[in-house]
Amino acid sequence: MMKNRKIKWGIIGLGNIASQFASDLLLLEDAELTAVASRDFSKGQQFAEKFSALKVYDSYDLIFEDQDVEIIYIATPHNSHSELSIKALENGKHVLCEKPMALSYQDAVRMVEASKKCNRFFMEAFWTRFIPSIQDVLQKVNNGIIGNVNYINADFAFYGSETENKRLFDKEVGGGALFDIGVYPLFLSYVLLGNPKEVLAKAVMHKNQVDLQTSIILQYEKAQSVLHASIVSDSDMKASLNGTEGRIELNSPWFIADGYSLYENGKEAVFSLPALGKGYVHEAIECHNCILNNQIESELWSHQNSLDLSKIVEEIKTQIGLSFT
Ligand SMILES: NC(=O)c1ccc[n+]([C@@H]2O[C@H](COP(=O)([O-])OP(=O)(O)OC[C@H]3O[C@@H](n4cnc5c(N)ncnc54)[C@H](OP(=O)(O)O)[C@@H]3O)[C@@H](O)[C@H]2O)c1
Numbered sequence: 001m002m003k004n005r006k007i008k009w010g011i012i013g014l015g016n017i018a019s020q021f022a023s024d025l026l027l028l029e030d031a032e033l034t035a036v037a038s039r040d041f042s043k044g045q046q047f048a049e050k051f052s053a054l055k056v057y058d059s060y061d062l063i064f065e066d067q068d069v070e071i072i073y074i075a076t077p078h079n080s081h082s083e084l085s086i087k088a089l090e091n092g093k094h095v096l097c098e099k100p101m102a103l104s105y106q107d108a109v110r111m112v113e114a115s116k117k118c119n120r121f122f123m124e125a126f127w128t129r130f131i132p133s134i135q136d137v138l139q140k141v142n143n144g145i146i147g148n149v150n151y152i153n154a155d156f157a158f159y160g161s162e163t164e165n166k167r168l169f170d171k172e173v174g175g176g177a178l179f180d181i182g183v184y185p186l187f188l189s190y191v192l193l194g195n196p197k198e199v200l201a202k203a204v205m206h207k208n209q210v211d212l213q214t215s216i217i218l219q220y221e222k223a224q225s226v227l228h229a230s231i232v233s234d235s236d237m238k239a240s241l242n243g244t245e246g247r248i249e250l251n252s253p254w255f256i257a258d259g260y261s262l263y264e265n266g267k268e269a270v271f272s273l274p275a276l277g278k279g280y281v282h283e284a285i286e287c288h289n290c291i292l293n294n295q296i297e298s299e300l301w302s303h304q305n306s307l308d309l310s311k312i313v314e315e316i317k318t319q320i321g322l323s324f325t
């Protein structure tokens with residue numbers, strides 16, 4: 001297979017994140033936005049014009065049937081991720097599905113099974129895994145630069161508005177802080193420390209039965225992570241990784257950190273590692289590489305990584321009494 005050919009993308013669900021992702025695709029010479037699909041054709045036309053998409057569909061099913069499209073980026077609300085991903089895979093498409101990949105561990109398992117059965121690439125769009133600052137920090141921490149990590153503190157919080165961010169407060173589409181943004185601090189703890197031995201979580205709930213804010217402790221053999229997500233408060237959104245021989249502070253907002261500070265022996269070293277574009281370029285490059293190498297999963301954010309994270313989220317969901325059924 002030619003390594004320098006263009007990868008042909010389709011996007012479904014033309015909202016906020018779809019626009020950001022499409023603008024980053026324009027930065028990649030080896031990406032073509034072959035088609036987009038919206039439930040609203042005129043919105044699709046406007047999107048296609050803005051981001052140079054070649055075709056527009058007014059139904060998600062039609063883009064799945066388009067033989068020119070190789071990979072579909074699923075940018076719809078969480079509640080539709082599993083069914084749409086499975087449908088796309090069964091139609092022979094590779095899939096990049098927005099986080100969180102599913103509202104239940106059971107659905108996440110079905111998605112991974114579909115990828116294996118259909119022999120098509122599938123990845124949950126955990127873009128933060130691929131940005132340069134996080135890549136560098138992971139490498140340094142794994143090489144022991146701060147000794148053994150024993151404490152992580154990370155959060156993700158902002159003022160959500162019930163009128164402007166309806167999706168976040170709507171149980172029907174999988175709203176709430178945990179599933180929308182709580183997965184980020186959980187991701188950080190997971191990539192550094194793996195699966196916890198124990199999970200403790202408490203939430204403040206909205207009248208619509210979605211969580212407004214959730215605080216979590218992940219207990220490991222010799223480490224703890226203290227994590228928080230909220231759609232009703234602000235925070236500095238720094239993340240600190242503390243070890244037996246030093247600490248790292250990721251610049252705010254840490255999930256798209258443009259660098260970090262490393263503190264060792266009382267000295268600070270500053271590293272600048274900005275992401276390309278809006279930060280989504282890096283996950284798109286990973287998709288390209290995997291497709292060209294005939295891989296059905298990424299080694300950096302594998303099927304098992306997504307399943308592990310989904311299992312932790314499932315436990316928190318139970319503890320805080322969150323249910324989408
Ligand atoms: N990676 C990131 O940084 C990041 C950031 C934000 C969000 N996300 C994730 O991306 C997904 C979408 O978030 P978003 O903020 O882009 O949402 P959004 O602005 O509301 O867009 C979602 C789009 O999905 C389509 N859709 C299909 N069924 C829908 C329904 N029942 N209700 C509303 N929209 C529906 C709509 O597109 P059409 O009308 O065109 O069909 C809509 O514009 C979420 O899973 C979220 O967690 C990721």
